[in-house]
Amino acid sequence: MIHLSNVSKTFQLKGQSLDAVKDVDLHIEKGEIFGVVGYSGAGKSTLVRLLNLLEKPTNGTVKIADYEMLKLSNRELKRARQEISMIFQHFNLLWSRTVRENIAFPLEIAGVSKAERYEKVAELAKLVGLEGREDSYPSQLSGGQKQRVGIARALANEPKVLLCDEATSALDPKTTNAILDLLHDINQRLGLTIVLITHEMNVIQKICSRVAVMEDGSVVEQGNVLEVFRHPQEEITKSFVKQLTDPEDSNQAIEEQLEQEKGTVVRLTFFGDDAEKPVVSELIRACNVTVNILQGNIANTQDGSYGSLFVSIEGDAAQLNEAIEFLQDHQVEAEVISRA
Template identity: 60%
Template sequence: MISIKGLTKTFTTSNNRITAVDDLTLDIKDGEIFGVIGYSGAGKSTFVRLLNRLEEPSAGQVIINDQDITALNSNQLRLTRQEIGMIFQHFNLLWSRTVTDNIAFPLEISGVPKQEREERVQELINLVGLNGRENAYPSQLSGGQKQRVGIARALANRPKVLLCDEATSALDPETTNAILDLLVDINAKLGLTIILITHEMHVIRKISNQVAVMEEGKIVEQGDVLDVFLRPEQPVTKKFVKQIMGSNGDDGAEELVNTYDSGKIVRLHFIGDTTNQALISQMARSFNIDINILQGKITQMQQGAYGTLFVQMDGEKAEIDRAITYITDETSVEVEVVRNVE
């Protein structure tokens, strides 16, 4: 368990004081992938650097495995940091060292014997998929390969926590997905806790279990990723959800709705396994109504899929009401009547 209590970081300039992280309190469970999302200036990168004291907090506590990181002296902190790996947006590799030597570097600092070091490096090269690139220098690697080196290096000392500060922001979409898949694989195989800092909702929805939304140094919304997608409360969260789903999946729906003059326009929310249900065909067979699909979208998340579908139900009012009652009472699909147009 990672327990963060009242964490604060204030920077003082010649003109004013800036509170980058403002009295932040948060618990993160062991073994989960926890996403922290915010726009530029939200304080998320400062927050993640406070967790291993690359930035010194102005106030508050960071407790990892019952150890107060903020209370450690420099020698204690150096040892504890071996249990907290970190990967960066711009890789931070040593350009004069090969892939093997970059991965081995933290092991050298820790005084690991040469044979053990070599065995560990080979394990990590296999884990991150860099076989055949052991003797390459960073200048000879693609962006995705550089980040794989960064991940392997961060895992060298067998950390219990992995901090990822915008780890995919410098990568193209295809490479981003490959790195995210690798992080999911590492989380499953090693059981370590991953804290993922990003400004991209795509990253959150693909691999995170929980998400915290930061704005002006504070957490303004937090919860299960699927719940946050379904019911975003804060304006900033709604903007992030729109990156993936559009305006809750209804871009252009208002124009579509206004073109129909009978029946009901209904928005259906499919969650998890319900996205695989043949609901529309079932409805058409079971009720004497016509169903016209207007617009829809489904996106995949770590906990399952989430989809929104707009349909027109046309027919006798009583029969339409029976169909809607059936969906509400007999399935886990959420129903919202957008417009009565009879």
Template identity: 60%
Template sequence: MISIKGLRKVFQAKEDNITAVDRLNLDIKDGEIFGVIGYSGAGKSTFVRLLNRLEEPSEGSIKIGDREITALNKRDLRLARQEIGMIFQHFNLLWSRTVKDNIAFPLEIAGVPKEERERRVLELIQLVGLAGRENAYPSQLSGGQKQRVGIARALANNPKVLLCDEATSALDPETTNAILDLLVDINKKLGLTIILITHEMHVIRKICNQVAVMENGKIVEQGEVLEVFLKPKQSVTKKFVEQVMGSGEDDDLEQLQSTYKGEDIFRLHFVGDSANQALISKIAKQFNVDINILQGKITQTQMGAYGNLIVQINGDEREKDNAVAFITEETSVEVEVIQRAN
């Protein structure tokens, strides 16, 4: 368990002090992938650097396991950092060293014997999918390969926690997905806790179990990713959800209502396992109705799927009512009436 209490960071400036992290409280369970999302200036990168004291907190405490990071002296902090790996947006590799030498660097600092060091480096190269690139230099690697080196280096000392500060922001979408899949694989194989800092809701959606939304140095919303997608409370959270799902207001809903004037139109909300049900075909077979999908989107999260479909239902009034009643009463799909026939 990572327990953060009253964490605050104030930067001294000539004109005025800047509070980057403002009395933040947070608990993160062992072994989960925890996302922290916010726009530029929200304080999220400062927050993650406070966790291993790359930035010194102004107030508050950070406890990782049974060790209070904020109370450690310099010597004990160096040892504690071996259990906290970190990967960065711009990789931070040593350009004069090969892949294997970059990965070996933290092991050299830790005083690991050469034979053990070489064995560990080879294990990590296999783990992150860089076999055959051991002797390449960073300038010979793609962005995704550089980040794989960064991940392997961060894992060198068998950390319990992996901090990811905008680890995919410099990568194209396809490479981003590959790196995110790698992080999920590492989480499952090694059981380590991953704290992922990002400004992209796609990243949160794809791999995180829990998410905290930061704004002006504070956590303004927190919860399971699926729950936050389903019921975002804060305006900043709603904007992030719209990155993935589009506007919940449906810009062209009025156009749909105009086009299908006098027809029955419903919005079907799918959550969790319900999104995997063959609901449309089941309704069409069980009831004498025709269902026309007008618009919709369903997306996957680590905790299940979420999304909605806007549908037109045609048929006898009684059959239409029976079909809607079946969806409402016999499934976990929520039904919202957009328009009823005149």
């Protein structure tokens, strides 16, 4: 569906070259929700603008559906862009127009009759949960409602691809979850291919099937979300994963445990169905050890759960070795953080 091959983008700024995107190769399947995550300045927003040629690549090829984007004439590019919609962090609504008029704007530009436009608007307003708010102005809406208008407007021309550039970054956590649920529902209903650009790993975790991690203009790691969670290769990926799996106060709890000089602190990592099993209680019975739970968290991805748990295990050396073997036999990764 979307193929990027050796795509680079270099900007010339005050006589100096800035490599914003470097030799990126990506393949995104039709109907997939694909995430691109990176910190500020990683190049992810530039990358998404290369997909619809809002920025033209310095090198490489971009193919979306049947379009070889760099070979299109201006007229062909305009037609292709009708199939590649985009939503933004700050909504980009027309503040002097109502919800109805904002959603209808792309159809107006396309020359669709007023009756057909408003029929389509009614359908889209219902789809995104804005039924009854069609005559409101953006200033009368919450942040989540504004983004719903942006999503409805992006769907007006029945695109094949939806690009989301930090679409939830301006929203509170509850509203973010609601918008992500809406995007997932739209993906399921319409079979839309969605590319999500974000700096928040919880956004990736919630609805993406695969992810690419960007740093300094390059894609440094990519793959199935659960597998990336399970075996992060790069330090930046590990830091993103820890945002979800290691609570902020876990280090404090571990330090307190070390000060008390009790037990051996072990970090347990669970994957898939194993995250839901009562492994700790089974461990206590099987190995006759005392287990004190310090901190833990479970993150759910589209392909299963990923859990992280810090525990203190009290017992002699033989019991500890038996406990570690027991955990490994039950497909639980066990990393000894500190020994008593």
